Structures are given as structure tokens and as C-alpha cells.
Amino acid sequence: MRVLFIVQGEGRGHLTQAISLAQILQTAGHDVVGAWVSIADGRPIAPFFMDQFTAPITPVEGPGLTYCKKTNALDAVETCRKALKNIGRYRKSLRLIRDAIQKQRPDVVVNFFELLGGLTYAFHRPSVPMVCIAHQCLGLHPDFPFPKGKGFERLTFKWLVKMNAWGAQELLGLSFDKQPDVPEQRLRVVPPLLRQEVTTLQPTNDSYILAYTTQPGLQTEVVKAHQERPDVAIRYFHAGVNVAEKPIDATLTYYRIDGKRYLDAMQHCQAVVTTAGFESVCEALYLGKPVLMIPQPNHYEQMGNALDGQRAGVGVASDSFNLNQLMDFLPTYDAQVSERFRQWYNQGHFLFLSALNRAANSNRTTATTGQYGAVKPA
Structure with a gap:
């Protein structure tokens, strides 16, 4: 064919x-x-x-x-x-x-x-x-x-x-x-269709949050969330970074978007914060990582994605980078959601x-x- x-x-x-x-x-x-x-x-x-x-x-x-x-x-x-x-x-x-x-x-x-x-x-x-x-x-x-x-x-x-x-x-x-x-x-x-690299990863649960956005302007939202919860370590991948790694302070580090490095960070993170793009949310779900899904403003498709992900137990739909909302959700996350997803994916x-x-x-x-x-x- x-x-x-x-x-x-x-x-x-x-x-x-x-x-x-x-x-x-x-x-x-x-x-x-x-x-x-x-x-x-x-x-x-x-x-x-x-x-x-x-x-x-x-x-x-x-x-x-x-x-x-x-x-x-x-x-x-x-x-x-x-x-x-x-x-x-x-x-x-x-x-x-x-x-x-x-x-x-x-x-x-x-x-x-x-x-x-x-x-x-x-x-x-x-x-x-x-x-x-x-x-x-x-x-x-x-x-x-x-x-x-x-x-x-x-x-x-x-x-x-x-x-x-x-x-x-x-x-x-x-x-x-x-x-x-x-x-x-x-x-x-x-x-979903996932990269084969995702299915070979061996996830662990380290004490940092992975953040990912493609629109450079959303950086201000992440910085604001970090200022409100400086105790939460964040590794932030976004399109506005021109170097591989840029430490901002003790708990916030910027990273240039890099597929392999991003997957490695997801493999070991505690949870993921991202806009409600379908692919990134699915990768996190496969690895058993709860997700805070924030649709980009006025993006109707992502609004639906976030609600659908919340329905399926992937994480929390939110209208802002509210780390308190994510941290409150973590103890309630059902790991069986990820297991059922992997069976469905297969x-x-x-x-x-x-x-x-x-x-x-x-x-x-x-x-x-x-x-x-x-x-x-x-």
C-alpha cells in the first residue's frame, strides 16, 4: 500500500x-x-x-x-x-x-x-x-x-x-x-498516535513540575505562578529560549525546546503544566503524569481538549497557571487512568x-x- x-x-x-x-x-x-x-x-x-x-x-x-x-x-x-x-x-x-x-x-x-x-x-x-x-x-x-x-x-x-x-x-x-x-x-x-520514544521511557517521580508552552508570550503566566509558589521547582520549556538551559533562580530553569530533552524531563517529573494541546497531554498520560491543562485564551479547540482530558481523568482544566490547583489534585490522581490509556493505545x-x-x-x-x-x- x-x-x-x-x-x-x-x-x-x-x-x-x-x-x-x-x-x-x-x-x-x-x-x-x-x-x-x-x-x-x-x-x-x-x-x-x-x-x-x-x-x-x-x-x-x-x-x-x-x-x-x-x-x-x-x-x-x-x-x-x-x-x-x-x-x-x-x-x-x-x-x-x-x-x-x-x-x-x-x-x-x-x-x-x-x-x-x-x-x-x-x-x-x-x-x-x-x-x-x-x-x-x-x-x-x-x-x-x-x-x-x-x-x-x-x-x-x-x-x-x-x-x-x-x-x-x-x-x-x-x-x-x-x-x-x-x-x-x-x-x-x-x-492517539504517540512517538515510539515515549513508549520506551521508564518514568520516575522526581520533585519538579514540567512546564511547556509554544507561545513566547505565555512566559509571563509561568513567571507569575512561580512567584506565587517559589517552593515548587519548575523546568520550563518554551519557544523564547535560545540556549539549552538557563537557570533563573533556585527553583525555576528555562530550557530551549528540544524533543529528546523534553521527553527526558517528562519521564522524571512529578506533573506537567501545559496548554491544552492534545499530543503533549497524551504523552504525559502515557507516562502517568497528572496534567494542569490551560487552554490558550480564545482558543475554543483547546477549551474542549481540556474539558475532555478532565473527563478522562488526565488532570485539571484551568484558565490560568494555578499551581495550587495542580498541587491539590496530585493526591487524588488515579494511576489506573494511565494504565487503561496504555491498554487503549496498544x-x-x-x-x-x-x-x-x-x-x-x-x-x-x-x-x-x-x-x-x-x-x-x-
Whole structure:
């Protein structure tokens, strides 16, 4: 089976998931023919992805999220404005992806929640079946815990999920735990995709907290929390650090974002404080580390992630870096939550291969019978 990836390059989660699925496919003897990775505002593809993804990588210009520098909040208006401003360049990206699918002739395309993938299938209608993989797909599940009192944001988020997955034969919703599938949405609930390095770690429980953020402006929140609880040791990885390690005082140290060093710190920490990105929370859960999940301001998706993580027993959803809240939670953390998660994760290898084989086989069947119908939106 030949598989082509389309990957959202914003943040770390979707890139990490692409690496993990490629490892599963290659171990099973399948061929990942390449990855088309969206980049925004001229930012380069993350170095860790360039180092770890073994198939050819092609950057393609796509829309990205914009944050307010003063408040660190997601600026939805500015995000939409910039997307509309650059729509001509994105149309070129769609044609490039269409041409790549026609030239490389994969058996199936996997879309890691990249809008360019959905729009390519909406406007150009490739005959190759597509599978969309993302935690965001769970937004179409009737039991997903959406934030209350945000009806417009909920509708907008569901619309975005459907646009990203337009034309997908199946939507694979990455979940903290097993839940019923939703056939009417073509949604199958599957385990997360984690880096293989995480599954080989041997966690211990040292007396420090690991903090991680990707937005430099959130540094002020961590500093404020540290000033309120200087007795709690914090190792803080964030994008604003240019040196490997920078001690601030006896209990606070900054670290440059480094995948291997970050995992080592997570392996031995007492707990994790991070924004509510799905991937980092799952890694902590696999290692049995309680998490304080703080959605970035105005980031509706992360609000849902935090509530979903709290529902599953991962940790505490909060609107600030409240170390008191985390320290109060630690004695109540149920280690069995992590054990059940690891059992759920171990089912992923079979479930992902089954889904991609279903898609590839359906394409072979329709190619033979000549009955391949129009691609419909999810």
C-alpha cells in the first residue's frame, strides 16, 4: 500500500502524529511516498520533523493561526483576514497537492487536519480515497464535552472540522479513551498516535513540575505562578529560549525546546503544566503524569481538549497557571487512568492499518467496477 500524507504544520501535534503513523506503516511493510506540510508566514518546517520523517517532505503555503501579542489570545478575526488576503496563493497550493496525488498515485491519502487537504478534495475531487486523522474529529461526536455558553464558536468549530475532512472516506478521531463510533458521521474513535520514544521511557517521580508552552508570550503566566509558589521547582520549556538551559533562580530553569530533552524531563517529573494541546497531554498520560491543562485564551479547540482530558481523568482544566490547583489534585490522581490509556493505545496499530486498508481496498473495488461516486463532505 502506498500512502501520501498531507500534514498541518502549525504546532507539534499533527507533525508528531504523522511521524508515528509512518512508523506503523513502514513496520507493516507499506510505503509512505511523501508528506506535503503546510507552512504559514514563511516559517520553516519544524526541525524535529525534518530529522525524524524518513519520506520526502514538501512544504506548501497554507493558512496559520494568529495570536495577539499582548494577551496571547487566538485572534480569530486576524486569522481569517490573513487567510482571505492570501487566498490566491492557497489556490496554487491546492493545485500542487492535486498534481502530487495524480503523479505519485498513492492508494490512499491521509490528511492530518490540514485545511488544504479538505479544500483539494472539495475543488479538485481526486479519485484517491482520503482518511482524515485528528483529535479535532471528535468534535463531531455527540458526547464530546464542548465549553458551555459558546454556541457560535461550537458551530464554527464543527464547520471547520467538516471543511478539513471534506471528501474523507473515514474520519479517525483520536481519543483519550474508547468511545462508540458514529457511523452517520463516518467517525471512528481510535487511540492517539504517540512517538515510539515515549513508549520506551521508564518514568520516575522526581520533585519538579514540567512546564511547556509554544507561545513566547505565555512566559509571563509561568513567571507569575512561580512567584506565587517559589517552593515548587519548575523546568520550563518554551519557544523564547535560545540556549539549552538557563537557570533563573533556585527553583525555576528555562530550557530551549528540544524533543529528546523534553521527553527526558517528562519521564522524571512529578506533573506537567501545559496548554491544552492534545499530543503533549497524551504523552504525559502515557507516562502517568497528572496534567494542569490551560487552554490558550480564545482558543475554543483547546477549551474542549481540556474539558475532555478532565473527563478522562488526565488532570485539571484551568484558565490560568494555578499551581495550587495542580498541587491539590496530585493526591487524588488515579494511576489506573494511565494504565487503561496504555491498554487503549496498544490497540492503535491494528485500528489504523485496518482503516487505511479499508480505504485502499474500496478504491481498488471502485476502479474495477467503474462505480466510484462523487466525493461528499463529511
